[in-house]
Amino acid sequence: MENIKKLILNTVASAVIEEKQKLTVTVAWDKLHLLAKTLRDNAALPFDVLVYLIGMDRGEELGVNYLLSSSTDLSKELVLKTGTTDRENPLLYSVTDLFETAHFNEREVYALLGIRFINNPDMRKFFLNADWNGFPLRKDYDANPELNPLSLESVDMIDIAPRVMEVDGKLVEETVNIFGDDDYIINIGPQHPSTHGVMHFRTALDGEIVKKIDVHSGYIHRGIEKLSEALTYPQILHFTDRLDYLSANINRHGLCLCVEKASEIEVPERAQYIRTIMDELNRMDSHLLAWACQTNDLGATTAFIYGMREREIILDIFDKTCGGRLIINQNVIGGVMFDIYPDFQKDVKSFIIYMREKLKEYDRFFSHNVIALGRMIGIGNLSKEDAISYAVTGPAGRASGWSNDLRKHTPYALYDKVDFKEVIRTEGDSYARYMNRLDEIEESLHIIEQLIDNIPEGDICAKVKPIIRIPEGEYYQGIEAAKGIFGVFIESRGDKFPYRLKFRSPSMALVSVMPLICKNEKVSDFIGIGGSMDYVIPDIDR
Amino acid sequence: MDSVSKYFSGLFTGIFSLLKGMSVTWKELWTPKVTQQYPENRDTLVISDRFRAELTMPHDENNEHACTACGICQMNCPNGTIVVTSQIIETEDGKKKKILDTHQWDLGMCTFCNLCVITCPSDAIKFENTFENAVFTRSKLVQKLNNEGSSLREKKKEVKPVEPKPVVEAKPVVEAPVTEAKPVVEKKVTEEVKPEEPKAEKE
Amino acid sequence: MILNYSQPLEITNLTGWLDSALRSSMSEFWVLLIEFVLVGALLLTAYAVIALILIYAERKITAFFQARYGPNRVGKWGLLQSVADMIKILLKEIVKINRSDRFLFFAAPFFMIAASMMTFGAIPFGKGLHAVDFNIGVLYVTAVSSLGIIGVLLAGWSSNNKYSMIGAMRSGAQFVSYELSAGFALMTIVVLAGTMQFSTMIEGQRFCWNIFNGHISSVIAFVIYLISGHAETNRGPFDLPEAESELTAGYHTEYSGLQFGFYYLAEYLNMFIIASIATTVFLGGFLPIQVQGWDAFNGIMSFIPTYVWFFGKTAVLIFLSLWVRWSFPRLRIDQLLNLEWKYLLPINLINIVLMVILVLTGLTLKDIFGIM
């Protein structure tokens, strides 16, 4: 990292480097793009993954935090910070040309904090309507409902995007049409059987061929990040289950880990075991549903029900352990809320045997079916470069040959003690993503097998103060959720509430890459690819 | 020649894969089904003990509960589901004492996060697995957890240490008088409205 | 005569008695008129009843394929479920769509239902249960059943809905392609049977069904007919025009109430029609299993009435179609066309030539074993 520091100072002499939880570099707003580019193109250790992009109201100044990481080694991380004190018309430079994933994230920052990004090709608000008054995540936001009354009028979609471009050193405000004049546009969503939630794709078609996709999101945006700013950490926990509700337990684990690290709480061994086992059960649950939905998107309803049937057994185990099926509320800060029940081991072990059998059945039933192969092989190709640029993680990213499993790169809980393979395929098509999930189910079974008989006796939760305060600072914890890297960022000012809390959702990256990989595919394949990406909308619309 | 053999091998492996798929469905046709026949199976239905369906305040045979009206549960609830109202009374020996007036819980707002239960210092509330809670009006979802005329249990047995605990020893309470929140009429209503699928999931 | 064993359960006697009773008391004109009306009414009722039964059967069988029980709340084992559904559909409002082409929108379902009705009339359900016996029966059935596509195309066009439009266009491509294969497969058998009339075709299969008679060639034609027939009915894995996970409901997205009911009925009836034509042409129609020379066996077999044989054979084929439908994912439009133009059609053409050779060189089973 010393070399990196030197590189940073050589590029931008005025950069301020601090050693915090992560190496943090603060630069002036006009230098950030240059620095990011240099870091990204650094051959020895390229910082080419933009893990998160967080808009912040730092009080005086409005700013953005970028977490860069290296696609070759995700444990190498580096935070870039910049900001502007102009609260009337805040402008920063976009990094969309360096990291494609920044596109949607910058639009989100614009919607929630009002910062516009120069050179972002499409500066519409994400999540919110263009006419929304105020910027919710600013500290001086007026939440008076009269400012943004509920409208029952039908509003036409406007396919014109404003943007700020830099032409010959001058800033130009301009607008751009998203679609051509005589494009045949069809709305896939927000109410559609295969968008996996209320996602809205405006799709321009040429016959059956998809020409362009424009993503509209925010139909179920609940403002969880804003709500969290007024809640204590244990209270915030119950939101995590409602982001990607299919990885409910893993998300919650992520937030617990972040708080535990920040306030230095030691989690008892037994709790670690329970957490790891539950996470893997949860991962299988999610993958089974993903499998089921993907087959359903391809028109195989029967397979869908088979997937649900197996998943039900996992849900029963959850139910018996934690009293919840989907939203299971298992992790708490310092450990877990519920101890395992007496027959837990027996149930899990019989599930392992059962599931192995069913995996074989899936193989016979669907994985080699000619029709299914024709619908998946070579469809929706995502190259490794694009996967990295769009920060597509999880089984989808690994299907493009990018090793990004945080359980391997930055092990947490017991993942450094168990033996498992990171499933990587290089084809990058729908079929690779499909097979990756099935293989990961097998790996999860393998992980559980190693732990299930060795759960040590002891406490299930560390002693934690009733009111948890996190020392001042910025904390980030990434965790491998079923759909990719789920991250929790907390900026604390020493209070019992977070000053700013942000969830990095894996699904956002998965959706942001859809327009790219669906281009020139057929409508049916667009649906099929959506199934293979396996995004969950509440995860995006936090 | 190569393309011809590819044509036929493609044809036959294709047909073979389809037949294999059909064999799976054929087997399933004769496999016993897993669907639960609710409500016919109500008598045999097993709901896990820990299932969080309804917040209750256990009362013992003297119609006494353990709630000291401290309001901690209300404070900890992330979404204002619990409203504890108390009143100050004067005991015989002249001391002022806070006692519970109503402990009100709104099923419609609760996210079942269990925070109230784990933070309650007196173990006064807990979740039951009585899951048939469908009603016709929203106002019925708001329940008063303490029984009419109930009072605070005298602190003879020491308060248990606060610890996250899934199932408490509260078994005897089941025989205790039915909690006010579930009158017989309402019970009947819940039988008629059978919740379809209790979970909202991926569409 | 086709069957010369005693058949107490046949209803030929009943119809014969009715006919002579009418004739004895009325003039020719009135007799014909009354009989027309009766036959028409019977066909309509049969149409509706068969559809209801099929809907129930499909839901039940599908459920069993999918680890479920299927309808089991209305009536014993859910037997009345279809009736309840029918009542619901009849009661539902017919929604008028803004900016749709009213006339075509209303006319489209009738095309669909009329086409399948007309085909339905030409099917021999049993001995003496045959409304019209054209001498070009096969041709008639092929021609009339393809009218249904007009209903689909009109529906897609007139709904003023983009999903419907895409569905209808897909349907057009699909129907035109698979009609070809289905036609050729039937022609193969026409070559074998030497007739296009259903009654004579059935008669010719008394001791040896066409599927055995033309052995290799017939079996290939049979499989191709089933596949393309299945595709013509727009059912999975060929349900692209509806493709509920892509196009919500495809061409009939905008239809509600009875109009939707028409499409729904027609879909099930088309499945039945395809199966019954396959039965008639390949599996000996309503004839019982008969073996030349085994008189006792034949006697027992023909004790079972012909309509039971017919519906039994058809039911087996329908089950096959359901089994296929609920086992496979949906094809994509290019896969669908590939299957037809790269596989089915060439194989079909070769097959028809093969059949001609078999017939001309006397290599059919009948010729080889000297079956009547």
Ligand code: SF4
């Ligand atoms: S239920 Fe518990 S936490 Fe709530 S007021 Fe009563 S004693 Fe306090």
Ligand code: SF4
């Ligand atoms: S379970 Fe959670 S949401 Fe429900 S009342 Fe208790 S604290 Fe409130």
